[in-house]
Amino acid sequence: METALQRTPAEGLAPTAAVAPLAVALDDISISFGIAGGPIYKAVAPTSLHVREGEFVAIVGPTGCGKSTLLNATAGLLRPAGGRVSIFGAALDGLNAKAGYLFQQDALMPWKTALDNVAIALEIGGTRRADALAQAQDWLRKVGLARFADRYPHQLSGGQRKRVGLAQVLVRGPKILLMDEPFGPLDAQTRQIMGTLLLKLWAQDRKAVLFVTHDLEEAIALSDRVVIMSAGPEARIIGDFPIDLARPRDTADIRLDPRFHQLHRDIWNQLKAEVAKTYGEEMTS
Numbered sequence: 291m292e293t294a295l296q297r298t299p300a301e302g303l304a305p306t307a308a309v310a311p312l313a314v315a316l317d318d319i320s321i322s323f324g325i326a327g328g329p330i331y332k333a334v335a336p337t338s339l340h341v342r343e344g345e346f347v348a349i350v351g352p353t354g355c356g357k358s359t360l361l362n363a364t365a366g367l368l369r370p371a372g373g374r375v376s377i378f379g380a381a382l383d384g385l386n387a388k389a390g391y392l393f394q395q396d397a398l399m400p401w402k403t404a405l406d407n408v409a410i411a412l413e414i415g416g417t418r419r420a421d422a423l424a425q426a427q428d429w430l431r432k433v434g435l436a437r438f439a440d441r442y443p444h445q446l447s448g449g450q451r452k453r454v455g456l457a458q459v460l461v462r463g464p465k466i467l468l469m470d471e472p473f474g475p476l477d478a479q480t481r482q483i484m485g486t487l488l489l490k491l492w493a494q495d496r497k498a499v500l501f502v503t504h505d506l507e508e509a510i511a512l513s514d515r516v517v518i519m520s521a522g523p524e525a526r527i528i529g530d531f532p533i534d535l536a537r538p539r540d541t542a543d544i545r546l547d548p549r550f551h552q553l554h555r556d557i558w559n560q561l562k563a564e565v566a567k568t569y570g571e572e573m574t575s
């Protein structure tokens with residue numbers, strides 16, 4: 291039986307007592323883009339990333355390196371030129387039906403109330419309207435918006451709209467959560483509040499999460515592992531750091547922990563060289 295401190299090529303050491311099955315396996319995937327009239331752009335070199343059931347993994351890396359591209363490959367929105375994408379052990383063919391995707395931009399319909407925006411996520415899957423509304427109301431309560439069910443998106447703050455977006459994704463019960471800079475447009479304080487809410491909801495059923503962010507502090511505060519992508523072209527995973535901070539975590543308070551600072555120093559030491567390559571600046575001296 292497998293026990294603590296397992297190592298796989300892309301994972302490094304993860305302090306798990308028993309090793310959960312893989313939810314997401316990207317094995318040696320490479321992704322290129324053809325630009326009309328121009329050369330092929332090799333965005334992602336052969337690279338691998340594994341996320342286990344119940345694991346929260348953040349991807350950080352310089353702008354334009356390929357973080358969203360990896361997420362899109364996991365969602366089945368684009369097909370890698372080479373390598374394999376497996377979801378719970380099965381090769382991904384088409385859209386990833388087990389995943390919910392939360393983007394930086396709101397995906398709310400402005401002409402629908404908060405309640406209807408959440409309910410529609412179920413209705414398009416065939417759930418009867420009365421059931422969909424009941425579940426949507428329950429999820430609005432879980433994200434702290436029970437009193438705002440009748441509001442339209444323009445009547446909500448940015449943070450409240452994010453909460454509706456989170457409810458809209460979670461109401462469908464995805465086994466995997468793909469999040470691409472989901473709290474990007476929010477102010478720092480609201481980001482931390484949203485992070486703490488996300489962790490509280492995540493703790494209830496521990497989905498596998500892939501969370502893309504530019505914000506290293508946010509990545510450390512939320513995750514079980516932080517992986518670093520190199521600067522592109524031909525970007526790949528070059529670092530994999532287990533985050534051994536106790537849970538449950540408050541994403542604001544955890545930043546005061548001395549271990550948090552140590553982890554931040556260790557990860558930034560590797561990340562800054564990649565950021566410097568992207569900006570062409572000398573930051574490593």
Ligand SMILES: Nc1ncnc2c1ncn2[C@@H]1O[C@H](COP(=O)(O)OP(=O)(O)OP(=O)(O)O)[C@@H](O)[C@H]1O
Pocket residue numbers: 323324325331333351352353354355356357358359360504522
């Ligand atoms: N559809 C596309 N066609 C051509 N090039 C693309 C396409 N999508 C992405 N790219 C290129 O692939 C590279 C990776 O893009 P991606 O959006 O994955 O980066 P990112 O790390 O998520 O960036 P950011 O942190 O700025 O959001 C970039 O150089 C981008 O210009």
